[in-house]
Amino acid sequence: MAIMRQIAQMGQPVLRAVAARIPDPREPVVQSLIEDMLVTVADANGVGIAAPQVFESLALFIVASNLNPRYPQAPVMEPIAMINPELLWTSDEMIKDWEGCLSIPGLRGLVPRHTRIGVRYLTRTGEVREEEFVDFPARIFQHEFDHVRGVLFIDRIESTLEMVSEKEYLRRMYSHA
Ligand code: ZN
Numbered sequence: 001m002a003i004m005r006q007i008a009q010m011g012q013p014v015l016r017a018v019a020a021r022i023p024d025p026r027e028p029v030v031q032s033l034i035e036d037m038l039v040t041v042a043d044a045n046g047v048g049i050a051a052p053q054v055f056e057s058l059a060l061f062i063v064a065s066n067l068n069p070r071y072p073q074a075p076v077m078e079p080i081a082m083i084n085p086e087l088l089w090t091s092d093e094m095i096k097d098w099e100g101c102l103s104i105p106g107l108r109g110l111v112p113r114h115t116r117i118g119v120r121y122l123t124r125t126g127e128v129r130e131e132e133f134v135d136f137p138a139r140i141f142q143h144e145f146d147h148v149r150g151v152l153f154i155d156r157i158e159s160t161l162e163m164v165s166e167k168e169y170l171r172r173m174y175s176h177a
Contacts, residue, residue: 005054050147061144082121
């Protein structure tokens with residue numbers, strides 16, 4: 001049975017460590033970690049979560065793009081676990097857009113990301129999958145991929161003028177709706 005995990009907050013060393021590869025995704029301990037991460041990210045209204053964010057320094061994350069109060073414009077996708085992820089190629093074109101992080105509550109920042117990427121990962125059944133992501137899902141992948149290498153989105157913000165409180169961010173977003 002899945003349990004909600006505590007989310008590591010910025011300052012916790014686990015968020016700055018390079019996560020270890022997972023030898024076999026089919027191991028029961030990995031499967032139950034995935035179940036826990038799925039309920040944790042859904043409860044927190046996140047669009048992604050990486051294993052280091054639940055205090056497990058493993059190369060695993062969930063991409064769970066979904067409409068929710070924190071990301072009202074996210075495209076709807078079935079949540080997917082990505083294990084031992086690799087970035088195969090990236091577009092030259094980059095775009096800045098707003099990001100937040102469950103480990104850094106209350107803050108949003110403009111982060112430059114590649115608009116299009118090619119990735120490879122293992123599924124939870126151990127299948128190798130190669131995919132191309134564009135726009136918002138590509139952004140989520142890059143954010144979560146950073147987490148398994150100890151990088152946070154604030155590291156990529158180019159100016160403190162491009163940081164806002166989440167409250168202000170949501171006020172702007174809903175007042176334009
Ligand atoms: Zn994050």
